[in-house]
Amino acid sequence: MSTSIEAFVPDSKLARAVTAFVRDTETELLFNHSSRVYQFGTIAGVHRGLSFDRELLYAGAMFHDVGLMANYSSANERFEVDGANAARDFLKAHGVPEADVYTVWTAIALHTTPGIPIHMHAVVALLTAGVEMDVLGLSYADYSEVEREAIVSAFPRAPDFKEGIIQAFYDGIRHKPDTTFGNVKADVIADKEPNFRRGNFCSLIRNSRWPGGDHAPGCGC
Template identity: 30%
Template sequence: MTEMSSRMLAGVSIPDTPLVTSAIEYARDKCEPCLFNHVVRSWLFAARLAQIESIEHDAEMVAVGTLLHDVTLNERFAGPRRFEVEGADLARIFTKQNGVDDRRAQLIWDSVALNSTPSIGLYKEPEVALCTAGIGLDVIGWRHHVIPATEKARIVSEFPRLGMKQKMTKCFCRIVEKNPETTYDNFTRDFGERFVPGYKAPSVVDLVLCAPFDE
């Protein structure tokens, strides 16, 4: 893999390239401060997991995938598909416009589309798996023990959470209320069932039993 220049951010060595710089600015423009800090922390956690566990990977693609994974998690999101899929399409357009080839652009698409589906994402290519892992660490604390506490504290200090749990809950519930058809087969369903009055997702059991076949 070609050597690329690097710099330190919150104590973590990260790639310093025009593509990464553009992704940071794109994420800053699309995300409110709470979500921007979340995507940066996710990136830094993913980078440290790779470094600590000596995982060979394309550091630019991990940067772009984590930075752009929540570009549709905002007030402007209007579907009609899952916010991850809509975001994956935007991320692929961004990467293609920045000269990324088809193979790497597909890694970005998968990283964004699968960012909240660890049962699949963690078993994909290293770049996709690392994006999933970094995001999972920041959202639910997945494998948080791998990164030393002092390192995590510095990352959170430089990119504070800004009430992330409450704000993310509000974002997910808004999606459930405005676009319920995009929530039935993913984690936002849980937020609908817990917090949104009147929300009721269809059962896959009924879909299977009511399929238009005799047996």
């Protein structure tokens, strides 16, 4: 059963280079997660009847968490942007056209931004679909038991994957908590650090340098 699933992986020089790079860069947990994301995203595309470039989806899926790794983590960018930048540099070095590079960059940069990717380019939409399935199980019932078991057989999901992926997120962003403002990864910091104080959008408005507007009672500013 794993053979048919692995056949979904593009048989190309670029895909093989992507596989080698990510296998050497990420932990086993993240490599298998990224591989499952591609598989789930591909099947979602088939289910939805979408036309998409599987090579680009593969690159996006495999690189989407590279920004969690220390060697590719910046001091002040969101980890999604770090991963997108790593993919951009890799793809440009392999001669991928600029428009395709931008598509992959966008897919990675937006993969933790709910509600937007589904309305965009198929590669962008399907990368997020794969992530949401593997991490959150949002579309669990949309996949058959045969499909789920085949993917997990080919790319094992550790028994402690749920806590493992939360820890991997935390380890990759704990040094720059401010980058989680306005995105779901703030929940990760708050889960691991009970005293973490999230950035507050209303506070930014009220405390901006523009004149006018007293603090509202109980606003927590």
